[in-house]
Amino acid sequence: MQPPEFSGSAPARDPHINFAYLDERTKRMIRRALLKAVAIPGYQVPFGSREMPLPYGWGTGGIQVTASIIGPDDVLKVIDQGSDDTVNAVNIRRFFQRTTGVDVTTDTQSASIIQTRHRIPETPLREGQVLVYQVPVPEPMQHLEPREVETRKLHALQEYGLMHVNLFEDLAHYGHIATTYDYPVLVNGRYIMSPSPIPKFDNPKMHLNPALQLFGAGREKRIYAVPPYTPVESLGFEDHPFEVQRWDHPCELCGSNESYLDEVLVDDQGGRIFVCSDSDYCGKRQAASTESGTP
Amino acid sequence: MQVQLKNLGRGFSEPTLCSQTVFRHALDALSLPGRIQQLGASTALRGMQTPQGADPAAAALLLALLDQDCKLWLSPDLLQGDAAAWLRFHTGCLVVTDAAQADFAWIGLGTELPALGTFAQGHAEYPDQSTTCIVQVTSLDSSASTWTLRGPGIPGSVEMQIDGLAPDFPAQWRASQTHFPCGVDVFFTQGEAFVGLPRSTLIEG
Amino acid sequence: MYVAVKGGESAILASYDLLAQQRRGDPSVAELSIGQICQQLRLAVDRVMTEGSVYDPQLAALAIKQSAGDLVEAIFLLRAYRATLPRLGYSEALDTGAMQIARRISAAFKDLPGGQVLGPTYDYTQRLLDFSLLATGATLPSPRQAAVSDEATPRVVDLLHQESLLESQQPPAGDPDPFDLTRQPLRFPADRSARLQNLARADEGFLLAMAYSTQRGYSETHPFVGEIRFGTVELCVTPEELGFSISIGDLPVTECQMINQFQGSQTEPPQFTRGYGLAFGHSERKAMAMSLVDRALRADELGEAVTSPAQMQEFVMSHSDSLESSGFVQHLKLPHYVDFQSELELVRKMRQSIANQGNADAAP
Numbered sequence: 001m002q003p004p005e006f007s008g009s010a011p012a013r014d015p016h017i018n019f020a021y022l023d024e025r026t027k028r029m030i031r032r033a034l035l036k037a038v039a040i041p042g043y044q045v046p047f048g049s050r051e052m053p054l055p056y057g058w059g060t061g062g063i064q065v066t067a068s069i070i071g072p073d074d075v076l077k078v079i080d081q082g083s084d085d086t087v088n089a090v091n092i093r094r095f096f097q098r099t100t101g102v103d104v105t106t107d108t109q110s111a112s113i114i115q116t117r118h119r120i121p122e123t124p125l126r127e128g129q130v131l132v133y134q135v136p137v138p139e140p141m142q143h144l145e146p147r148e149v150e151t152r153k154l155h156a157l158q159e160y161g162l163m164h165v166n167l168f169e170d171l172a173h174y175g176h177i178a179t180t181y182d183y184p185v186l187v188n189g190r191y192i193m194s195p196s197p198i199p200k201f202d203n204p205k206m207h208l209n210p211a212l213q214l215f216g217a218g219r220e221k222r223i224y225a226v227p228p229y230t231p232v233e234s235l236g237f238e239d240h241p242f243e244v245q246r247w248d249h250p251c252e253l254c255g256s257n258e259s260y261l262d263e264v265l266v267d268d269q270g271g272r273i274f275v276c277s278d279s280d281y282c283g284k285r286q287a288a289s290t291e292s293g294t295p
Numbered sequence: 296m297q298v299q300l301k302n303l304g305r306g307f308s309e310p311t312l313c314s315q316t317v318f319r320h321a322l323d324a325l326s327l328p329g330r331i332q333q334l335g336a337s338t339a340l341r342g343m344q345t346p347q348g349a350d351p352a353a354a355a356l357l358l359a360l361l362d363q364d365c366k367l368w369l370s371p372d373l374l375q376g377d378a379a380a381w382l383r384f385h386t387g388c389l390v391v392t393d394a395a396q397a398d399f400a401w402i403g404l405g406t407e408l409p410a411l412g413t414f415a416q417g418h419a420e421y422p423d424q425s426t427t428c429i430v431q432v433t434s435l436d437s438s439a440s441t442w443t444l445r446g447p448g449i450p451g452s453v454e455m456q457i458d459g460l461a462p463d464f465p466a467q468w469r470a471s472q473t474h475f476p477c478g479v480d481v482f483f484t485q486g487e488a489f490v491g492l493p494r495s496t497l498i499e500g
Numbered sequence: 501m502y503v504a505v506k507g508g509e510s511a512i513l514a515s516y517d518l519l520a521q522q523r524r525g526d527p528s529v530a531e532l533s534i535g536q537i538c539q540q541l542r543l544a545v546d547r548v549m550t551e552g553s554v555y556d557p558q559l560a561a562l563a564i565k566q567s568a569g570d571l572v573e574a575i576f577l578l579r580a581y582r583a584t585l586p587r588l589g590y591s592e593a594l595d596t597g598a599m600q601i602a603r604r605i606s607a608a609f610k611d612l613p614g615g616q617v618l619g620p621t622y623d624y625t626q627r628l629l630d631f632s633l634l635a636t637g638a639t640l641p642s643p644r645q646a647a648v649s650d651e652a653t654p655r656v657v658d659l660l661h662q663e664s665l666l667e668s669q670q671p672p673a674g675d676p677d678p679f680d681l682t683r684q685p686l687r688f689p690a691d692r693s694a695r696l697q698n699l700a701r702a703d704e705g706f707l708l709a710m711a712y713s714t715q716r717g718y719s720e721t722h723p724f725v726g727e728i729r730f731g732t733v734e735l736c737v738t739p740e741e742l743g744f745s746i747s748i749g750d751l752p753v754t755e756c757q758m759i760n761q762f763q764g765s766q767t768e769p770p771q772f773t774r775g776y777g778l779a780f781g782h783s784e785r786k787a788m789a790m791s792l793v794d795r796a797l798r799a800d801e802l803g804e805a806v807t808s809p810a811q812m813q814e815f816v817m818s819h820s821d822s823l824e825s826s827g828f829v830q831h832l833k834l835p836h837y838v839d840f841q842s843e844l845e846l847v848r849k850m851r852q853s854i855a856n857q858g859n860a861d862a863a864p
Contacts, residue, residue: 019311023584028362031318032398035360036423038325039480039493041447045423046685051579056827058834069322071315081838088834090508118838127327136831147814149688156419174850180842188447188495190476199842210450212326219824221685227326227448227495245845263841277838364683421687 011094013101020067021099026050030068030223034214037225042187043155044138049221059092059117060218062134066096066115069130069214075103077111082119082260082277089117106280118181120202122259122281125211127228133196138217138224140184140194160192163235171240180245186233187226195232201244201260206232251276254285303377304344306358306385313339317359324482324491329444329453331435335487347376348403352484353429354378357401360427363387368397368414368426372405394426402430408460411471414479422476425494432459435485446496455490455498457483465498472497523568537561546781547571551822552578553682553701554585555751555780572703572822579823583682592736592745596755597655599731603782606656607725608759614653619730620782656727657757660772666759667771688814695797695817699790700778702820708785710810711792718808721795723775726759730782754783758791763802773802 018024026048033047052060070076076096080089084106092115093104105111108123117134125131137143141151144162154160163184170178183200187193195203196215206213206226213226226232236242250257252273259281261274276282307313316339320332334340334352343358345351361367365388369379378401379390391397394413402408408430417425437458442465445452460483461467471478471494478494524531538545538561548560552575560578567573603619606612618624632638660666678693686694699707714721732750739746756777764770775795777787796810809815819825 019315023586024311024314025362025364028314028360029364031322032360032365032427033423035321035325035427035480036425038322038448039495040422040476041495043422043476046421046687048681048683048685050682051576051583051823053580055576055830056824057829057831058827060827069315069319071319072312081835085506085508086835087508087512090512094509094512117834118836136828147688149814152420175853176846176850178846180846181839197836197839199838201842208450212322219828225326227493229450230447245842260838261841262837263844277841 011098014098017099019072019100020070020096021052022050022064022067026064027068030064033223034065034068034225037214037223038212038227040191041226041230042191042193042224044217044222044224047221047223049218052218053095054091056219057136059088059115059134061216061220061223062115062117062132062218063092063095063216064218065132065214065216065223066113067099069132070096070100070102070113072100072102074112075105075110076100077105077108077114077280078116079114079119079121079279080117081262082121083279085279106283108280118197118199119260119277120198120205122256122276122278123284124205125209127210129211131209131211131213133198133213133215135194135196135215135217135222136219137182138194138215138220138222140182140192155191158190163192164237167235168237171237177236177240183242184235186235188230188232192235193224193226193232199245199260200234200242203232203234203242204244208232247274249274251282251285254282254289256282256285300384303384304346304381305342306381307339307355308342313343313355314359317355320489321356321360321482321491324489325448325480325493326491327448328446328491328493328496329449329455331488331490333488340487346373346378346381348373348405349376349378349401350431350484350489351487352489353401353431353482354381356429356482356484356489357382357399358385361386361388361399363389365389365398366391366396368392368394368400370400370402370406370409373401373403378403397426400426400428402428404431404433404459408464411467411479416471416474416477416479419477422478425477426479428479428481430460430481430483432457432483432485434458435483435488435490443499444492444496445499448493449496452499455492457490459485468492468498523566532565534558534561534565537564543782544569544571546779546783547704547786548574548578549780550783550786551575551701551703552582554578554582572826576823576826589737589739591748592738594733594735594753596729596733596753597658599653599729599733599753599755600750601653601729601731602752603730604653604727605725606727608656608727612656612659621784653729655729655757656759657774660726660759665772667763667773669774686817688817689800690813690817692794692798692801695813696776696790696794698817698820699793702790703822703825704783704786704789706820706822706825707789707793710796710816711789713808714792714796714810719796719799719804719811721760721773721775721792723792723795724759725788726757726774728754728756728784728787730754730784752781754779754781754787756784756787756791758788758795760795773798 029048033045037045052063054060078089078093080086097104108121113130115132139151141162144166145151167177181199182194182197183203184192185195185203195206208229210228212228215224234242247261251259251261253275256276260277262277264273264275266273316337320334324332334355340351340355345354361382367388367390382388394400395415397415400414414426417423435457437456439458440456442455443452444455480494481492483490538557544564545557545560548563548571549555563574563577566577601617604614604617657666679691681694681697732752734747735749735751736745736747758775760773760775762770762772775791777790779786793810797813797816799806799811806812
């Protein structure tokens with residue numbers, strides 16, 4: 001079924017392909033990894049990532065996680081940069097339509113599985129929903145220490161001095177922490193985790209979220225998870241606590257003062273406007289204000 | 296060992312769909328510890344012929360999760376029946392006698408749960424390489440015992456009322472958690488229902 | 501008035517049409533056939549099979565046609581297809597000693613049993629463009645020597661073993677199954693079977709550069725080509741139902757045995773050490789590069805100091821797969837504007853505070 005908000009026709013379920021593309025043995029392997037991931041929040045479980053029809057680096061981890069959990073009764077939403085209509089989200093959604101035949105939606109509230117790249121939806125999630133993140137670099141310390149043999153030891157010993165020093169050096173150099181996305185978090189007071197390249201604006205949404213949050217890194221072959229209602233704190237210092245981005249203008253289209261805004265260049269003289277990144281959230285607010293007649 | 300194929304019970308009526316349904320319940324069970332999962336309410340168990348001495352929920356969990364890459368340890372009471380043959384046929388898993396080598400362990404009602412340290416605990420750098428235990432119990436909602444659970448997946452606290460475990464289980468569990476992140480993860484089953492207890496859950500009382 | 505852009509789906513569908521046109525090129529020019537690619541772009545087919553990890557010349561040729569000659573893209577297609585195939589079983593180890601030799605050379609010895617068989621090679625051609633190939637229909641010269649040799653051709657490594665001059669390669673205790681990194685996740689440190697598998701599938705360009713580095717001081721292993729042999733080997737399996745070995749076909753492979761720096765200790769007299777390379781079809785550059793890097797990665801095992809990238813397991817094995825490297829490099833084309841927006845906001849803020857600071861300093 002193709003909701004009217006999507007242009008083009010829905011790809012038909014291809015009967016020659018196994019449900020959700022992956023063979024059953026691969027699904028089991030990923031499912032076992034997911035169970036261990038949920039049992040150890042924030043810890044990266046290695047898994048035997050498969051070559052997928054999309055390239056590594058383009059969401060194969062998220063796709064493998066979704067493919068391993070999805071069933072015929074699920075309702076799937078796929079977003080990239082907060083929007084359902086970016087080409088990568090479209091491609092992935094069509095892939096699942098073709099290989100599962102599940103219902104798809106743009107409505108955050110009615111989705112049972114939301115696969116996302118680089119944003120958490122503005123609309124709060126509820127218990128029972130699953131948010132699947134596409135992760136390029138699962139190891140939060142990789143840019144400081146590229147060797148996994150070393151970072152595994154640091155995680156095992158809960159030795160995170162390297163991360164704190166790195167953030168502190170930013171403060172000394174710039175007066176600000178220079179990390180604005182993929183901002184590291186501490187999960188359940190134990191593991192430091194990469195939240196994926198979401199803007200730090202979205203980090204607070206992870207904390208005690210009633211939905212299950214799953215993370216898939218296909219190229220690096222790691223899976224991790226944050227169960228519902230789990231504490232997730234962004235790293236900071238007492239005198240320089242973590243803070244999110246703020247804009248001093250509302251969304252041009254719906255007027256929201258609370259959402260993450262994308263900058264759109266409108267002419268070649270530096271003209272720019274700001275609009276919500278989350279297309280579903282923005283669209284609903286616009287529809288609501290049209291109905292109620294408020295400008 | 297010669298297996299009479301005609302005597303082996305059927306597995307899932309539709310392996311792809313049933314495995315997915317059972318897995319989603321398992322994922323919910325570990326994501327929301329203490330919440331009872333009712334497999335009887337779904338169609339996953341329809342047509343499945345449970346081996347002797349087995350809870351349908353336990354059998355279904357292993358049927359959904361095991362394959363040729365998994366090592367399974369069975370308690371002595373289950374070994375006497377056809378559970379091993381049933382799972383080896385339907386999943387291709389390897390049955391092992393050393394619990395410390397097992398990816399999954401299935402403990403029937405007729406055997407007391409061995410000390411948690413008997414199973415694979417994982418390593419500090421790879422705590423995921425540990426056994427998942429499927430433990431059959433006599434009740435999942437007995438008022439005779441109430442433990443309070445806290446931790447990831449639990450808003451505030453939740454109560455678990457399992458009957459059929461040694462009374463010192465919570466003490467054993469707490470002792471095991473001093474080695475966190477190493478440790479085992481457990482599913483307790485009774486009939487067609489089960490509940491999850493991941494190693495991250497704290498048991499009070 | 502700005503209207504949010506829609507139409508991602510139709511853009512994608514339009515791009516498929518444009519791609520199909522680009523791939524076909526001028527329709528008045530004859531279309532390439534799979535047979536032509538198999539026969540006349542054979543070395544491209546060999547590379548795609550080796551890195552695609554599937555021996556099937558037809559499929560490799562199809563992948564090359566579909567990707568308009570972009571071999572890295574063709575390798576991706578073949579690997580993605582491989583991931584859908586069921587695993588029926590495992591073959592016996594190939595007996596390269598019984599190879600039907602088309603080409604066999606050794607740099608370590610002037611002459612040896614089985615002889616130096618030059619075979620088909622570009623090695624001693626002059627690299628001058630042959631403009632006669634602009635036309636088609638040239639008559640081929642008839643071969644000057646018999647393609648098949650009946651003479652026994654023992655492997656050089658076996659000859660060196662007779663004098664115990666070469667380290668013997670014993671399987672690990674218990675003869676465990678080789679690691680399969682298409683099934684299990686790689687963990688470091690990786691054993692030799694995992695390393696060899698990774699190198700066999702590795703991008704040839706990357707492997708060549710790593711190998712070259714070992715010849716220029718980035719870990720010197722003093723290599724000599726003990727032997728390169730190219731020819732046909734038998735593929736045998738032992739089905740469980742039969743209990744004995746049967747041949748299921750032949751395939752051409754290239755094998756390189758590299759002889760490297762000798763090593764001895766207080767208790768062991770010195771012996772030469774080894775590096776190994778194997779590829780489908782006629783792929784000498786790949787097999788040689790693989791053997792040099794294999795030896796370099798044995799540094800730990802042989803008690804050598806690890807100082808150069810080619811000796812570093814994690815560095816070599818994490819960057820050798822062209823699907824991973826190409827995918828991640830090219831993923832930068834995906835929209836990243838949400839994160840870029842965060843950066844813009846921070847940079848503007850920092851510049852503003854510097855400007856404010858400047859104004860504050862300047863104010864009387």
